[in-house]
Amino acid sequence: MTSSTTRPPAAIDARGVVKSFGSVHAVRGVDLTVQPGEIVAFLGPNGAGKTTTIDMILGLTNADAGSIEVFGHTPRGAVARGLISAVLQTGGLLKDITVRETVELTASLFAERRPVDEALERAGILELANRRVGLCSGGEQQRLRFAMALVSDPALLILDEPTTGMDVEARRSFWSAIRADAARGRTVMFATHYLEEADEYADRIVLMSRGSIVADGTTAEIKNLVSGRVVQLTLPNADLTALSAVPGVDSVETAGDRVTVHTRDSDGLARHLLTTTEARDLEITAQNLESVFLALTTEPAASIDAPTHLAASVDAPLNGAAR
Known part of the structure; x- marks a missing residue:
């Protein structure tokens, strides 16, 4: 049966x-x-x-x-x-x-x-x-x-x-x-x-x-589909070209003195910012849903x-x- x-x-x-x-x-x-x-x-x-x-x-x-x-x-x-x-x-x-x-x-x-x-x-x-x-x-x-x-x-x-x-x-x-x-x-x-x-x-x-x-x-x-982290900081008159050239940095955005950096090496970026710039109020966070949404639905x-x-x-x- x-x-x-x-x-x-x-x-x-x-x-x-x-x-x-x-x-x-x-x-x-x-x-x-x-x-x-x-x-x-x-x-x-x-x-x-x-x-x-x-x-x-x-x-x-x-x-x-x-x-x-x-x-x-x-x-x-x-x-x-x-x-x-x-x-x-x-x-x-x-x-x-x-x-x-x-x-x-x-x-x-x-x-x-x-x-x-x-x-x-x-x-x-x-x-x-x-x-x-x-x-x-x-x-x-x-x-x-x-x-x-x-x-x-x-x-x-x-x-x-x-x-x-x-x-x-x-x-x-x-x-x-x-x-x-x-x-x-x-x-x-x-x-x-x-x-x-x-x-x-x-x-x-x-x-x-x-x-x-x-x-x-x-x-x-x-x-988890998108690697890297988001580093936010306060940096008046930030040199975006210099920040973009830091190893591991994928993108840099600014809103007034507040700067947002997407990076694959947040530790290295933090060391660079704290030792070579006047950056303050650093915050390091994992990718949020919005950043993943943008990464997966844009041209690449x-x-x-x-x-x-x-x-x-x-x-x-x-x-x-x-x-």
């Missing part, structure tokens, strides 16, 4: 995905696997191919080559089953109805749905239920979009700039709710220009550039033939609940 175990399907399984628009190659052979319950940040500069990739995952456009499955279904099949919701940062809200009426309207689109008040509470806006949407702040409207996405109880939630318009406390509360949702098994993929959000809240980071995934892994793994990174794999995922379009 033999027994077999069936492994649950991946939240997203994309293989060799290609998409072009005329002569523009938007997506070039992307392989992407996201497991249920992961929180994944999908980063990249404008034109990297993130939105096109998301459109294909949501079934809004078809790949020219390759395949995409969402929980074992075609993207459109997954959407039809209410497995996906997506949230945009703008659009899609009626200003003259209340917050509760907006979520009720969204809930009416689904055969299976969560209680409206539960979605409002999890989005942190239950106390605003009777307020007209037009009287809500930008951050409150963004939370409303989150509630609209939650009401269908999707297995996959895609967020595009989810905390735009929120203050620091609201952003922290929002991400606490996202973490709690992921702990229940929901898969979350989000795009953000706040790199510190990706650093702090994502389980994985996928970095895309020029249609290809160029890095994929945990925050620590991504940061375009020559990377294959992604640096350390895992995989996405950035988003669409608004409210995807149907």
Whole structure:
């Protein structure tokens, strides 16, 4: 007698995905696997191919080559089953109805749905239920979009700039709710220009550039892809040419008397600065996510033939609940 175990399907399984628009190659052979319950940040500069990739995952456009499955279904099949919701940062809200009426309207689109008040509470806006949407702040409207996405109880939630318009406390509360949702098994993929959000809240980071995934892994793994450290110092009238000539220095930037140096030999640079210049207030730090982002998405990174794999995922379009 033999027994077999069936492994649950991946939240997203994309293989060799290609998409072009005329002569523009938007997506070039992307392989992407996201497991249920992961929180994944999908980063990249404008034109990297993130939105096109998301459109294909949501079934809004078809790949020219390759395949995409969402929980074992075609993207459109997954959407039809209410497995996906997506949230945009703008659009899609009626200003003259209340917050509760907006979520009720969204809930009416689904055969299976969560209680409206539960979605409002999890989005942190239950106390605003009777307020007209037009009287809500930008951050409150963004939370409303989150509630609209939650009401269908999707297995996959895609967020595009989810905390735009929120203050620091609201952003922290929002991400606490996202973490709690992921702990229940929901898969979350989000795009953000706040790199510190990706650093702090994502389980994985996928970095895309020029249609290809160029890095994929945990925050620590991504940061380790770029060697060297950052040395910051105060040095009035700094001689940038001389600093650039110090062995190991990759780049030098200034902002007033404050100088930032990217170097592969921070110890040697520190000795040089302290013994031959008037530099003071030296700070030596490891590469941050921003410096890695720039290093991997600027021109030299375009020559990377294959992604640096350390895992995989996405950035988003669409608004409210995807149907």
